[in-house]
Amino acid sequence: MLKQTEGSKAVAEAIALCRPEVICAYPISPQTHIVEALGEMVKSGELTPCEFINVESEFAAMSVAIGSSAAGARSYTATASQGLLFMVEAVYNAAGLGLPIVMTVANRAIGAPINIWNDHSDSLSQRDSGWMQLFAETNQEAVDLHIQAFRLAEELSMPVMVCMDGFILTHAFERVDIPSQEQVDSYLPPFDPRQVLDPAEPVSIGAMVGPEAFMEVKYLAHAKQMQALGLIQQLASEFRTTFGRDSGGLVRTYRADDAETMVVAMGSVLGTIKDTVDEMRDEGHKIGVLGITSYRPFPQREVRAALQNCKRFVVLEKSLAVGMGGIAATDVRMAVTGSGLKGFTAIAGLGGRAIPKASLHRLFREVEQEDLAPVTFLDLDRDAVNKQLEREKQTRRSGPIAENILYDKGISSTAKFG
Template identity: 75%
Template sequence: MFEQCEGSHGVAMAVALSRPEVICAYPISPQTHIVEGLGEMVKSGALTRCEFINVESEFAALSVAIGASAAGARAYTATASQGLLFMAEAVYNASGLGLPIVMTVANRAIGAPINIWNDHTDSMSMRDAGWLQIFAESNQEALDLHIQAFRIAEELSLPVMVCMDGFILTHAYERVDMPEQAQVDRFLPPYEPRQVLDPNEPVTIGAMVGPEAFTEVRYLAHAKQMQALELIPQIAEEFKQVFGRDSGGLIKPYRLDDADTVVIALGSVLGTIKDTVDDLRAEGVKVGVLGITSYRPFPIEAIRAATAHVKRIVVIEKCFAVGIGGIVSRDVRSAVQSRPQQVFAVIAGLGGRAITKASLHRLLREAMADKLELLTFLDLNWEVVNRVLAREKEQRRSGPVAEGILRDIGTVSSSIG
């Protein structure tokens, strides 16, 4: 059934249709509307056999989800930004214990300085924590991926982050195809845990493990991620059979067959990139797009196969590792390391800065003319940057960087320089 709704509402409905038994909630923008919607459904009786637990922090939210999952309940929570950082210890515990929790990460920048808008810094900070990470391009895909996430998590007994761009998707109204409960029930069977705390069959979960076994435990966590590389496409195909649409999988190629240049990205920016590529294709330019849906596990072989024929790869990423550069681009380089293809890292959209078609047109023309640097910051204001660097060189007490920039650009009155 088609419905015009906010992205957060669509995700809340998808989670409810997945029949969670415990929902742990602590508000932080931009995910709050999701847990608010689920809370309203539990209170009204629209979502039954589910305990909605208000907690005092993000750390508590995931800790309660860990306890619920260990006890055999289908558990869900959501967070963003600093909230994800606050629960970092529990993030590692959930994956280390092999608990199939599903968590929405409504991607948002990490401070300081404080910023509530979208980029991918938060989930990328947890990329090596042992969770599966899948990224949604649209609200329809965000809805669909949550239903698939429960199936994937419970089959592997691993937690899954479903990452959707904060505000750009969570607060946007789009037309989505809302599944029927019977469809979801057909696709997602009742939860049958691989491990459970049962007083009648006592076991230890979270035992101390010394050097004699720790490497093997960590390797098996890696082995499960490798199993996910096979399972995720299988689940996506089953989803297509039940719901009649392609959604999920490892990667999404677009106009890539004869491309000389490919643009790789994650999340909602893929829509703008595809529009830009359509414009360039109309001019006869051979450029394509490769969207990454599964960032963890990283689909090295799938990316390697999809890009075998291209001359250059441009990775547009909404995050970067300070002191070295691109994050996603380094993973892409590992997929094509034995080839002569250049992999260009383009840092864009940090803190919610718009990624426009005009900027993408200019960027891709520079790439195809072999004029692009290996590391590029899209639409960076070099005048402001150089002014700050000069001030710091001239003045010992040059003041906080962020506040200085705001004064320089006229957002607040200037008393510096």
């Protein structure tokens, strides 16, 4: 059914259609609206049978999900940013135990400085945790990916994160097609766990494993993600059959056929990028787009295939590998190793910094000319950075960094130090 609705509300409705049996909730912006809506559905009896548990931390949220999933219940939670970091030990544990939990990550920056706005630092920090990570470009795709995520997770008995841009998607009202219960039921069968805690058939889950078998257990997680590369495509194609629209998959290209320059990105920024590319195409630029939906597993072959006919590419990413450059860019470059392609990394939109079309026009032209550093920072205020570096050179007690930068940028009127 078509609806004008908030991204979070749409996702909550999609989750409810997946018949989750245990939902653990801990508030952190910008995912709160999702669990709030689910809580109301459980409380009112609209979503039943389902246990909605208000836990005392994100660490507990993931831990409750570990317990409920191991006991055979379809389990869901949502988090973001600091919350994801607070549950990291349990995030790895859920993957190590092979529990098919589905979690929404409403992507948000990581402090300090504390910042509630969107970038991809949070989920990308968990790229090696063993969780699969699917990135939604639109709210429609966020809805669809959650439905696919439960199938993917339960088929492989591995957890899945569905990543959607905090605020940009979670709080945006737009038209979304919410599927019917019958459609979802025909696509997503009831949870049939591979391992379950049951007095009728006692098993020990989570035994200690020494050097003699640890590698094999860990390799299995990798092997399952390699299997997922095929399964994700299959699930997307079945999804098209049942729901009548394209959603999910590994990667998606846009106006890429004769492109000499390709822009690679994940998430909602693909919308702005496509608009910019449309405008540049109108002006005769041969430029196209590669959107990555499945970040883990990383579809190396598909990325390579999508880029092999271009001359150069730029990975525009909302994350930063401090001391290195890009995170997703490193993966993309790995995928095209030996191809001789010229690759650039553009770090953009950290902490919610707007990524306007004008800046993208400028960046993409520089990429076309191959006239930029291997790693660039879109719309970075170099003056403010240099002022702070100079201050630190001049004064030993140069004071808190964030406060100084705010002063230098004229946002705060007093600087206490330097």
